[in-house]
Amino acid sequence: MPKLEIIPVTGLPIIEKGVDVGEIIVKAVKDMGESFIDGDILVIAHSIVSRAEGMSISLKEVVPSAFAQKIAEATGKDPRQVEVILRNCRKIVRMGDGVLICETPHGFVCANAGVDASNSGGTDIVIALPKDPDKSAENIRRKVKELTGVDVAVIISDTFGRPFRKGTINVAIGCSGINPLWDRRGEKDLFGRTLLSKVTCIADELASAAELVMGQADEAIPAAIIRGYKYDRSNLPARVIIRDKNEDLFR
Amino acid sequence: MPKLEIIPVTGLPIIEKGVDVGEIIVKAVKDMGESFIDGDILVIAHSIVSRAEGMSISLKEVVPSAFAQKIAEATGKDPRQVEVILRNCRKIVRMGDGVLICETPHGFVCANAGVDASNSGGTDIVIALPKDPDKSAENIRRKVKELTGVDVAVIISDTFGRPFRKGTINVAIGCSGINPLWDRRGEKDLFGRTLLSKVTCIADELASAAELVMGQADEAIPAAIIRGYKYDRSNLPARVIIRDKNEDLFR
Numbered sequence: 405m406p407k408l409e410i411i412p413v414t415g416l417p418i419i420e421k422g423v424d425v426g427e428i429i430v431k432a433v434k435d436m437g438e439s440f441i442d443g444d445i446l447v448i449a450h451s452i453v454s455r456a457e458g459m460s461i462s463l464k465e466v467v468p469s470a471f472a473q474k475i476a477e478a479t480g481k482d483p484r485q486v487e488v489i490l491r492n493c494r495k496i497v498r499m500g501d502g503v504l505i506c507e508t509p510h511g512f513v514c515a516n517a518g519v520d521a522s523n524s525g526g527t528d529i530v531i532a533l534p535k536d537p538d539k540s541a542e543n544i545r546r547k548v549k550e551l552t553g554v555d556v557a558v559i560i561s562d563t564f565g566r567p568f569r570k571g572t573i574n575v576a577i578g579c580s581g582i583n584p585l586w587d588r589r590g591e592k593d594l595f596g597r598t599l600l601s602k603v604t605c606i607a608d609e610l611a612s613a614a615e616l617v618m619g620q621a622d623e624a625i626p627a628a629i630i631r632g633y634k635y636d637r638s639n640l641p642a643r644v645i646i647r648d649k650n651e652d653l654f655r
Numbered sequence: 656m657p658k659l660e661i662i663p664v665t666g667l668p669i670i671e672k673g674v675d676v677g678e679i680i681v682k683a684v685k686d687m688g689e690s691f692i693d694g695d696i697l698v699i700a701h702s703i704v705s706r707a708e709g710m711s712i713s714l715k716e717v718v719p720s721a722f723a724q725k726i727a728e729a730t731g732k733d734p735r736q737v738e739v740i741l742r743n744c745r746k747i748v749r750m751g752d753g754v755l756i757c758e759t760p761h762g763f764v765c766a767n768a769g770v771d772a773s774n775s776g777g778t779d780i781v782i783a784l785p786k787d788p789d790k791s792a793e794n795i796r797r798k799v800k801e802l803t804g805v806d807v808a809v810i811i812s813d814t815f816g817r818p819f820r821k822g823t824i825n826v827a828i829g830c831s832g833i834n835p836l837w838d839r840r841g842e843k844d845l846f847g848r849t850l851l852s853k854v855t856c857i858a859d860e861l862a863s864a865a866e867l868v869m870g871q872a873d874e875a876i877p878a879a880i881i882r883g884y885k886y887d888r889s890n891l892p893a894r895v896i897i898r899d900k901n902e903d904l905f906r
Contacts, residue, residue: 408661408868418845498904505904513819522844522853563855567818567905568764570898571836571856573863575820585822586870593773594669594875602773604814604870605822612824613864616884617659619837619855624845633867647821653749653756654818654905 406632411438412617413627418525419452421460425540426547429627438629440554445633446544447559447614449626450577451523453540454531461488463528479504485519485530492532493517497655508533511646512577513655514564523624533562537578538641545580557582557635560642561611567654574615576607576642583636584608584645605645606635657883662689663868664878669776670703672711676791677798680878689880691805696884697795698810698865700877701828702774704791705782712739714779730755736772736781743783744768748906759784762897763828764906765815774875784813788829789892796831808833808886811893812862818905825866827858827893834887835859835896856896857886 416432419425425448433440440446454460468476468483472490476483480502493506497513506517510533518533525531534540541558548556560578565571576584584607591599614628649655667683670676676699684691691697705711719727719734723741727734731753744757748764757768761784769784776782785791792809799807811829816822827835835858842850865879900906 407663410659410661410864412658500904503904522848522850523846524848526846527848567903568898569826569856569859569896571854571859571896573856573859595774595777597773597775597778599773603822604866605820605824606867608820608822608824609863609866612860613661613867615855615860616857616864616881630867645820645822647819652818653751653754 408630408632410613410617411629411631412625413446413629414625416452416624416626419455419626421455421458423456424547425453425456426544427551429544430548430551432627433629440548440552440556440629441631442555443631443634444554444556445559445582445610445630445635446548446556447561447611447618447628447630448544449618450518450533450537450560450562451520451531452626453534453537453544453560453578455525457534457540459532459534460525460529461532463488463530475499475504485516485521488530488532489517489519492519510537510577510643512564514562518562518577533577534560538580538643539578541578541580541642555581557637559607559611559614561614563615573608574611574618576605576611576645579607579640579642581637581639582607583638583640584642585640586636607642607645659881659883661864661868662880662882663876664880665876667703667875667877670706670877672706672709674707675798676704676707677795678802680795681799681802683878684880691799691803691807691880692882693806694882694885695805695807696810696833696861696881696886697799697807698812698825698862698869698879698881699795700869701769701784701788701811701813702771702782703877704785704788704795704811704829706776708785708791710783710785711776712781712783714739714781726750726755736767736770739781739783740768740770743770761788761828761894763815765813769813769828784828785811789831789894790829792829792831792893806832808888810858810862810865812865814866824859825862825869827856827862827896830858830891830893832888832890833858834889834891835893836891837887858893858896
């Protein structure tokens, strides 16, 4: 039974709008003296993908609506940031003191519709989630294959809070080359009992594992390679992770 | 920037009641030709801890109450299993078709109050969570230190479902020798902006990372060692992860 390795991708520059994320990661990996291996899983923080795709918004150019101003007052947030959140939100799921839990156009439920002010590029800049993170993952995967000949899976991640438990954890918001859910129903357990309900969200577990190296350094590490993990290579999008509202007891 | 390694602990026998989990893991690690290193994080599936602590319950000896029978009917579950769930539950948070989301006596919110039928030891056996998983983690940590002289952190894990997203992920329900939450508020981001809200639940991310090797083999791998991760060694229990009900927008 082999070890599993998580390798931080170091030496990446600040990613500006228009940068090809796949290309710049391939270069960084090469500069590290590393090479991709077939079956590697490349986990990338959405922040660099969003910046490359032009999803940064300068708050100086944002005029908050009357509704945004009201919500800003109720939540204690910057009204311009609330305006950006509302533009990237199809539903407010919960509102509380300083907290705005939204459903994004993709269907993710997260704080501030994923609109983030940290590592955004400046004090008055926020970044929104990529418009189609599964497509972003696919593009990066294709580029890695084109430049290296190696087939990797790609996961785009974001840190989400969650009900019941404090702290954020990294989860998958986009993926390519991997089935994010491992459905083990029908398999037998250790004692021969058939598993009735076991479906593991491996994409989220991989994203969380990657953040252990991404979050740790002083320098920003926006990507990591997970090596040695066997997975179902069915090419399914991260949106299959989203629980339908009518199957969700908490919406 | 070093790699992070996740090492499956193989060769563990079926754990029976009364087994010293710390001792048997130290033996398994030795038999693997491995040794613990200062700062390793040992993640252990609660199932073996629960079995060792006698938390297995034979459903043949369980007489369901009238209320358990009603809930069993409403949820489509075995009434004896519901009875065990109710005994390990201080509050039913949500009920749905086949689903019973409970608050456990520890304060965790999870399906079936953590009472599990898979890998429990037989068809008519279920296992409940350890009574005090933080204490279990502390005992194991002390035993590893006693037998090897090495200071490791210990995390007891369980797979939890969650709102909004399909699939279960591994989370920490007990820990020792580690601060499960990494509070980064006050640090500066990549662009000099002060982080206002960044608290990462590294214990849950470590538990998820460990499950990548624990879940993968045909043989059961109930434990894994994470090596190369730097963490705050403040000895805080996993119960600090629990979000207070009055700060939770989903309860």
